Amino acid sequence: MSLPPIRETIRQHGLSASKALGQNFLLDEQLLDRIAAIPGDLHGQDVLEIGPGPGGLTRALLRAGANVTAIEMDRRCLPALAEVEAAFPGKLRVIEGDAMGIDPATLFPGNYAIVANLPYNIGTALFTGWMSGREWPPQWTSLTLMFQQEVAQRIVAEPGGGIYGRLSILSQWRARARIAMKVHRSAFTPPPKVMSAIVSVVPIPAPPGVDSPVLEAVTEAAFGQRRKMLRQSLKRLPGALDALAALGIDDTRRAETLSVGEFVAIAERLSA
Known part of the structure; x- marks a missing residue:
């Protein structure tokens, strides 16, 4: 046909x-x-x-x-x-x-x-x-x-x-x-x-040690108040500010300046 x-x-x-x-x-x-x-x-x-x-x-x-x-x-x-x-x-x-x-x-x-x-x-x-x-x-x-x-x-x-x-x-x-x-x-x-x-x-292979819902929670918090510094946007997410400090990420930065790898590293800390 x-x-x-x-x-x-x-x-x-x-x-x-x-x-x-x-x-x-x-x-x-x-x-x-x-x-x-x-x-x-x-x-x-x-x-x-x-x-x-x-x-x-x-x-x-x-x-x-x-x-x-x-x-x-x-x-x-x-x-x-x-x-x-x-x-x-x-x-x-x-x-x-x-x-x-x-x-x-x-x-x-x-x-x-x-x-x-x-x-x-x-x-x-x-x-x-x-x-x-x-x-x-x-x-x-x-x-x-x-x-x-x-x-x-x-x-x-x-x-x-x-x-x-x-x-x-x-x-x-x-x-x-x-x-x-x-x-x-x-x-x-x-x-x-x-x-x-x-x-x-x-x-591609997923980074080990990262829980997908945790990464989504981090990005939701960070970009939910994208004009604010990370110290403000992430303060209500338990452990997030400690993760920033441990990773050497300046908490005065804004979400849009962080690389995908940096968000993944934060999520890995919180997934542990």
Whole structure:
């Protein structure tokens, strides 16, 4: 079974992007193939896609040889996805549901990659959930995710700037995160008001002796009052000021000046 161009599929099924669901459709097949190539060779690999919509990226992943499990809560898109499923027999599994309420670990017997043009309204929440797992390395081998460019920049931000914060540390303390591609707003239908970017995240060994919830508590306290000195922002976190002193970290500094490694060192002290 051959598939019509994705634009024609959208027309045939009377689909339109739902603002309430944070949808923006990508139609350029060459661009979609480039996105599907970011995580590397996907031939025979299990891939999770969130919010496939009419299936543009889904097709690209299948063309790349992946076995795709796609979670879609918009019932209007299911007939279009069924056509993709028929065109790639045994390669696509579509699950109707809310990705926020589905544990990906229950969908795969082994490792899998996540590739998605994430709905803007749940993208950050999904990402932080995947990055916050206590077990590391995670079952997923890589994340290739479309975000608003502002969010993407926060994920890869370095210390010293106003966008460096909790999301930066969560993304970098046990993973390599990079912006793999910027995507102009004109590539979408309808065009969003902001530019987008694709972030690639690959897990690396976690620093030993650090409890993930402890690190999250440290960064929450530090950046919750980011304009204050650490002596003020961390004083209500038991043991934090003693950890600063033991590590030789000046407590007059502000959170945005500390490196990821320094936050990890504080968390290691408090996890002991």
